[in-house]
Amino acid sequence: MPAPDWTELTRFALALAEASAREILPYFRRNTAVEVKDGPVWDPVTEGDKAGERIIRKMIEERYPDHGIHGEEYGWKEGTSPFTWVLDPVDGTRSFVCGMPTWATLIGLSHEGKPSLGLMNQPVVGDMFYGNPEGAWHSYRGATQAIRTRSGISLSQASIGTTAPELYRSEENQRRFQRLKASAQLTRYGGDAYFFCMMASGHLDIAMDCGLQPYDITPLLPIVTGAGGFAAEWTGGDLSKGGNVITAGSQPLLDEALAIMSA
Incomplete structure (x- = not known):
């Protein structure tokens, strides 16, 4: 089996993030209706969460129909390839419903069970972080640079x-x-x-x-x-x-x- 083309898959993940932002942003700071999921804590979900995941799933199913999908809002779709997309369209929905721009869209891709490609997008601020086996990057308002952790700290x-x-x-x-x-x-x-x-x-x-x-x-x-x-x-x-x-x-x-x- 040929090695994954991480450049092409990363480009596709970036396109997913941009498409989901167009679906989610119309619900931000609009006092949109909030549903509450069952569970021990207050766990809200909005139509922004659902709309974001729907467009991501649609694009994956059209481009890579054999890939699996695991999303927070719409659950599992089993695939027949080594790839599974893992989606949280609005991570930090509590921040979202409070109007704070600290929520994010999370898009991940596991290959043979290992998290291998990941993206975090905050479209209000303009921050896009992404990583794959070749490195990690931050894009902000048209400029992209590689990122590194800080070391030597106790x-x-x-x-x-x-x-x-x-x-x-x-x-x-x-x-x-x-x-x-x-x-x-x-x-x-x-x-x-x-x-x-x-x-x-x-x-x-x-x-x-x-x-x-x-x-x-x-x-x-x-x-x-x-x-x-x-x-x-x-x-x-x-x-x-x-x-x-x-x-x-x-x-x-x-x-x-x-x-x-x-x-």
């Missing part, structure tokens, strides 16, 4: 980004997080997927979140690793399946963070 010097402390719901995860927070220089909240891209760009040192679904993290891992970062599921689980995910700009920093969390 935990005592590190900045941490995570969505919200209350999402560490179990007592054990809360203890782990509080130990890590107490050992770092700075902790910021509310960035959702943005934090992982800021870490990949060298502006943060650790990005982490608890209880992630595959569509929350699969699109971000190729950006993190393509930029030279490292990732782990802190209970030892399979990163491609989500869970409790921590990423860092260097392996020594990740090891130091995991040691503190498991102390």
Whole structure:
């Protein structure tokens, strides 16, 4: 079987992001109706989420009909190829319904079960981050540059980004997080997927979140690793399946963070 053409697949992912933005943006800051999914926490969904995923799925099915698709809003479509697209059309819907431009469209592509291509698009700000086996990049208002993580930082010097402390719901995860927070220089909240891209760009040192679904993290891992970062599921689980995910700009920093969390 020929090697994947990552250049062509990346171009297609960028086209998916641009098409989804055209579908999602008409619902942003319009006080659009909010549905609430079943579950233990308030989990909103809007027509913007659904419209974004519909256009992405339509374009994939037309271009690559044998590829699998796993989306947050419309579930699984089994494929017959080694490729599966993993989609979160509006990651950070709570931010979306509050009018904050910290939500993002996440588009990932797994090859033979491994997250291999990923994209994060924030069309209001104009930020597009993407990564594949050849590297990671940031596009902003027409200019594109390669990105790299920051290295040589110890935990005592590190900045941490995570969505919200209350999402560490179990007592054990809360203890782990509080130990890590107490050992770092700075902790910021509310960035959702943005934090992982800021870490990949060298502006943060650790990005982490608890209880992630595959569509929350699969699109971000190729950006993190393509930029030279490292990732782990802190209970030892399979990163491609989500869970409790921590990423860092260097392996020594990740090891130091995991040691503190498991102390």
